[in-house]
Amino acid sequence: MNPRMHDDEVEVPQALVAELVRTRFPDWAGLRLTALRGTGTVNAVFRLGEDLLVRLPRRPGEAARLPAELAATRELFGRTRFPTPEVVAVGEPAAGYPFGWSVLRWIPGTPADEVDTAGAQDLATDLAEFVRGVRDLSLHGRRFSGDGRGGDLHRHDGWVRECLARSGDLLDVPALRALWERCLRLPHVSADVVTHGDLVPGNVLVGGGRLAGVLDVGGLGPADPALDLIAGWHLFEGPARERFRAGCGGRDLDWVRGQAWAFVQAVGLVRYYARTNPAMSSVGARTLGRVLADPLV
Structure with missing residues (x-):
């Protein structure tokens, strides 16, 4: 995989991360640092010792969102029975790295993109419980704002058409x-x-066929309740998808819109990462295959 996935990303070599940790948190300097090569695209991630994770934004836009991401991480932590990231410490720009960064608690489990989850009904049950638990959090008067996923499907029309034209x-x-x-x-x-x-x-951790944890919670916030239903097409097929749907409940229209949001995300993954991150591109292609096999509209 080409390590450079975005034109504006910064390089985050392991030696730089080791220096950041040594400078900011000298008590952890002796812990083993290991780069994690997954399908993540906007953060460089390193395991630190047995219990910690260092997470560093690759892009200026992601770095600007770090305070909101940390706030969202703290908002969700401990609010469902499933493990989610815990903020342990925050680092500042230093040693040639221009952004803030974070240290999180390590969560054991296998990312779902590394195992076959298509028929995992127990996982589907657990993930539906997680979705319901997140929905139960207070909006605190917030409403969806911006152009990202979870608002108006029409705002994504230009991007979807561009991706299709190039695919x-x-x-x-x-x-x-x-x-x-x-x-x-x-x-x-x-x-x-x-x-x-x-x-x-890649954000769903599995252990023993059950949900072991959920990662990358920085996007937590108000949105179309159909948005988290994308997991039905990213992860499941047949009875497992039906188990997830039943567990999430809600309007039939939400389920159909969930498929539409899965379409929006997947079509972008396929084209954008075709050469730089084939694993992420293949996630999108598999999801679109499932959508075409069971179109709801």
């Missing part, structure tokens, strides 16, 4: 284009709830 060698573009046209006719009638916002396989 003729990767996807069944005519079928996907026709499906997207139908997605755009879906009304948005449900009120915002708190959502995780990015339940892709």
Whole structure:
């Protein structure tokens, strides 16, 4: 994999991270530092010793969101029975690295993109419970704002069409284009709830066929309640997907819009990461295959 996935990303070599830890947290300087090579795309992640994780933004935009990400991480921690990241410490720019960074508690488990979860019904049950638990958090008067996933599907029309136009060698573009046209006719009638916002396989930890934890919670916030239903297509098929759907409850229209949000995310993953992160691209392609196999609109 080409380590440079974005034009504006900074390099985060292991030696630099070791120096940051040594300078800011000298008590941890002797702990083993190990780079984690996963499908993550906007943060460099290193395991520190047995119990800690160092997380460093690769891009200026992600770095600017770090305070909000830390606030969201603290908001969710301990609010469901499933482990989520715990903020242990925060570091400042230093040693040639221009952004703030964080140290989190390590959560044991295997990322779901490394195992077959298509028929994992117990995992589906657990993940639905997690989605309900997140929805139960207070909005504190907040409402969705911005152009990201979880608001108006129409705001993503240009991006989806661009991705499809450039994916003729990767996807069944005519079928996907026709499906997207139908997605755009879906009304948005449900009120915002708190959502995780990015339940892709790499953010779901599995252990013994059950949910061991959920990562990357910085997008926690108000959005279309259909948004977290993307996990139904990213992770499951057949009875397991139905188990997830039943466990999440809600309107039938939300379930259909959840498929539309999965489409939006997946089509971008396929094209954007086709050369720089094939593993992430393949996640999107698999999701789109599931969507085409079971179109709801």
